[in-house]
Amino acid sequence: MATHAGGLKDGLKGGLTTGAAVRIEGLVRAFGDRRVLDALDLTVAPGEFVALIGRSGSGKSTLLRVLAGIDHDVTGYQRLDAPENVSVVFQDARLLPWKRLLENVTLGLDGPDATRRGRTALAEVGLAGRERAWPVELSGGEQQRVALARSLVREPELLLADEPFGALDALTRIRMHALLRRLCEAHRPAVLLVTHDVDEAIALADRVLVLDAGRIAADLPITLPAPRAPGSPAYAALRADLLARLGVDVEPADADGPDADRGGVEPAEGGTP
Numbered sequence: 001m002a003t004h005a006g007g008l009k010d011g012l013k014g015g016l017t018t019g020a021a022v023r024i025e026g027l028v029r030a031f032g033d034r035r036v037l038d039a040l041d042l043t044v045a046p047g048e049f050v051a052l053i054g055r056s057g058s059g060k061s062t063l064l065r066v067l068a069g070i071d072h073d074v075t076g077y078q079r080l081d082a083p084e085n086v087s088v089v090f091q092d093a094r095l096l097p098w099k100r101l102l103e104n105v106t107l108g109l110d111g112p113d114a115t116r117r118g119r120t121a122l123a124e125v126g127l128a129g130r131e132r133a134w135p136v137e138l139s140g141g142e143q144q145r146v147a148l149a150r151s152l153v154r155e156p157e158l159l160l161a162d163e164p165f166g167a168l169d170a171l172t173r174i175r176m177h178a179l180l181r182r183l184c185e186a187h188r189p190a191v192l193l194v195t196h197d198v199d200e201a202i203a204l205a206d207r208v209l210v211l212d213a214g215r216i217a218a219d220l221p222i223t224l225p226a227p228r229a230p231g232s233p234a235y236a237a238l239r240a241d242l243l244a245r246l247g248v249d250v251e252p253a254d255a256d257g258p259d260a261d262r263g264g265v266e267p268a269e270g271g272t273p
């Protein structure tokens with residue numbers, strides 16, 4: 001879904017005076033006595049693509065929900081700045097089945113050129129000519145393309161994505177990575193992408209954050225040259241490092257092995273995927 005969230009209107013402390021798209025200091029979110037986010041600090045620059053990984057249950061979705069303005073019950077913070085114009089994409093596209101694709105994309109858009117913008121957005125995601133199709137006529141990957149179009153047609157300053165490709169097959173996922181990169185280069189939102197897929201994080205992100213014990217435990221710029229295809233020693237080392245930080249021990253040589261194309265990470269202690 002591409003929810004057009006209201007941002008953190010109530011939580012803003014002095015607005016975005018820092019030049020960052022997101023700036024969080026000392027964020028605490030507890031459920032009962034349990035602090036899922038515990039004095040978390042995070043900054044995302046305008047146009048920056050940040051991937052957020054972490055073990056199941058580490059609080060990734062909770063953080064996204066706070067930033068999206070979906071979760072208002074924050075326990076505390078010192079600073080909590082995010083833009084007003086935020087879009088969210090989830091694992092399922094959440095299209096309205098009774099509306100055609102173009103209407104799904106333009107829903108809530110104001111202005112005389114909404115239809116034109118919607119058509120352009122659908123073309124950008126490779127669905128030109130499908131404006132009058134119904135969501136049910138689309139594959140899962142195509143539905144996620146519509147969800148991306150619906151997000152980006154609003155030109156968000158911040159795009160929050162919670163495992164947007166988690167339900168897609170490996171081949172479709174790779175195509176969607178290329179599409180998302182293109183879209184982000186064209187629209188330049190700041191992006192915070194939650195993923196279990198270390199290869200997805202490496203393929204897409206400028207920076208990978210590891211969430212652990214309620215905080216950002218590691219902050220790793222990705223400096224591999226494009227295209228970031230698996231196979232190089234530098235890629236394998238980075239992949240093994242990220243997996244190790246998630247509690248998965250992988251010999252770097254394994255990165256070239258049969259599982260290298262998937263890179264899915266769901267640490268053994270599990271939880272909901």
Ligand SMILES: Nc1ncnc2c1ncn2[C@@H]1O[C@H](COP(=O)(O)OP(=O)(O)OP(=O)(O)O)[C@@H](O)[C@H]1O
Pocket residue numbers: 031036054055056057058059060061062063271272273
């Ligand atoms: N509404 C809620 N009430 C109580 N506990 C909650 C609630 N929402 C989340 N939690 C707890 O907060 C913790 C973090 O959940 P969250 O969904 O943010 O983790 P996650 O890192 O996104 O996990 P996953 O990778 O499995 O999706 C979990 O232990 C979860 O049970």
